Amino acid sequence: MELKNNSYLIQGLDVLKIAKEFGTPVYVYDAEKITQQLQTLKNAFSNQRVKIKFAAKALTNINILKLIREQGAGVDVVSIQEAHLAIKAGFKPEEILFTPNCVSFDEILEGVELGLIINIDNISILEQFGHRFRHKVPCCIRLNPHIMAGGNHKISTGHVDSKFGISIYQLPHLMRVIKTNDIKVIGLHMHTGSDILDAEIFLKMAEILYGIAMEFPELEFIDFGSGFKVGYKENDIVTNVYDLGLKLGKSFENFCESYGRKLEMWFEPGKYVVSDAGILLVRVNVIKTTPATVFVGVNSGMNHLLRPMMYDAYHNIINVSNPKGIQRVYSVVGYICETDTFGWDRKIHEVREGDILAIRNAGAYGFSMSSNYNSRFRPAEVLVYKGKAHLIRERETMEDLLARQVEIELN
Numbered sequence: 001m002e003l004k005n006n007s008y009l010i011q012g013l014d015v016l017k018i019a020k021e022f023g024t025p026v027y028v029y030d031a032e033k034i035t036q037q038l039q040t041l042k043n044a045f046s047n048q049r050v051k052i053k054f055a056a057k058a059l060t061n062i063n064i065l066k067l068i069r070e071q072g073a074g075v076d077v078v079s080i081q082e083a084h085l086a087i088k089a090g091f092k093p094e095e096i097l098f099t100p101n102c103v104s105f106d107e108i109l110e111g112v113e114l115g116l117i118i119n120i121d122n123i124s125i126l127e128q129f130g131h132r133f134r135h136k137v138p139c140c141i142r143l144n145p146h147i148m149a150g151g152n153h154k155i156s157t158g159h160v161d162s163k164f165g166i167s168i169y170q171l172p173h174l175m176r177v178i179k180t181n182d183i184k185v186i187g188l189h190m191h192t193g194s195d196i197l198d199a200e201i202f203l204k205m206a207e208i209l210y211g212i213a214m215e216f217p218e219l220e221f222i223d224f225g226s227g228f229k230v231g232y233k234e235n236d237i238v239t240n241v242y243d244l245g246l247k248l249g250k251s252f253e254n255f256c257e258s259y260g261r262k263l264e265m266w267f268e269p270g271k272y273v274v275s276d277a278g279i280l281l282v283r284v285n286v287i288k289t290t291p292a293t294v295f296v297g298v299n300s301g302m303n304h305l306l307r308p309m310m311y312d313a314y315h316n317i318i319n320v321s322n323p324k325g326i327q328r329v330y331s332v333v334g335y336i337c338e339t340d341t342f343g344w345d346r347k348i349h350e351v352r353e354g355d356i357l358a359i360r361n362a363g364a365y366g367f368s369m370s371s372n373y374n375s376r377f378r379p380a381e382v383l384v385y386k387g388k389a390h391l392i393r394e395r396e397t398m399e400d401l402l403a404r405q406v407e408i409e410l411n
């Protein structure tokens with residue numbers, strides 16, 4: 001989204017016109033930005049045999065998945081339903097990495113039947129897997145290196161009391177299970193969370209993986225997960241992927257040399273690919289002055305964008321209707337009967353009832369975490385593709401709210 005001659009534009013299209021045409025609240029995604037992000041990653045690792053597996057849970061609209069597939073990326077899914085969506089979007093099963101956590105063995109079996117690459121993060125599942133398939137079906141192992149990514153406990157997955165991955169301290173047990181069942185391990189995986197700032201943490205994680213990798217003679221890839229930090233505030237530090245490409249690339253080359261073969265280097269970015277490409281457009285219902293603050297009440301809430309309430313996530317908020325107005329201090333809140341604050345003490349160009357606000361960085365974990373709480377409809381989704389705005393999901397209606405409800409006789 002760029003400001004030009006007093007209007008906010010996406011690929012030259014006026015954002016206010018998009019809000020008018022499709023109504024609000026509406027998620028709007030910029031296909032060009034998604035393509036650019038993927039391209040930047042590819043460029044940063046152009047010296048490696050790199051594979052990008054988009055973390056589908058960030059944004060699962062089938063058109064987005066198709067767009068990402070067309071860019072040559074694969075996909076990482078965390079449920080069998082996401083796997084089915086990915087297959088529907090045209091991904092081949094072998095391009096899909098299945099990384100579930102705490103699912104039943106039956107769901108793993110479904111993944112095997114579909115032909116997905118299974119990423120196992122639990123020794124009990126690995127035992128069942130090995131007992132069933134021996135060397136016939138390869139798998140990937142998710143390890144927990146116990147590295148704390150960023151400062152936010154809720155989005156960090158590598159710390160000691162995390163439920164994700166097999167602890168590196170369980171390596172002796174892990175190796176016993178693998179040898180006893182003759183399990184074919186073709187990949188090692190680590191994903192420590194979403195807030196890694198610099199190459200140093202990746203390098204630390206990589207060193208741990210390299211050491212362990214020497215024990216696995218049949219590897220085809222090492223998956224470094226995600227952790228690419230994107231900017232939410234104006235001067236936020238973001239992961240410098242070119243710096244990472246150079247440093248991690250070099251360490252990976254050294255490793256491959258000692259390993260004796262050139263392996264593939266995998267990443268699973270979600271936010272990095274789609275966060276900044278998406279905005280949530282909302283309309284201002286009311287301005288409400290209280291002794292404490294001036295509230296801006298909008299026609300959306302935590303039912304549509306949960307991140308601020310769930311993770312204390314900061315999302316920049318812009319008044320698209322009044323880009324040149326004087327700046328004042330507001331607290332932007334939703335219409336849900338809960339405290340659903342989008343942002344406290346925000347300086348925003350003067351807000352009037354009826355104005356359209358854009359909540360930025362809404363592409364990742366926006367729609368995909370939305371719900372019908374308060375019996376509100378989930379928003380529409382629009383994709384700006386090649387200079388044209390396309391509706392890619394209709395706004396819900398009363399029929400959707402009642403679709404699966406079964407009315408019984410009460411007397």
Ligand SMILES: *Cc1c(COP(=O)(O)O)cnc(C)c1O
Nearest residue numbers: 055099191194226268269270271
């Ligand atoms: C969620 C997730 C990702 C993506 O994380 P981002 O912070 O969105 O980049 C990658 N890998 C796994 C296994 C995940 O669960």
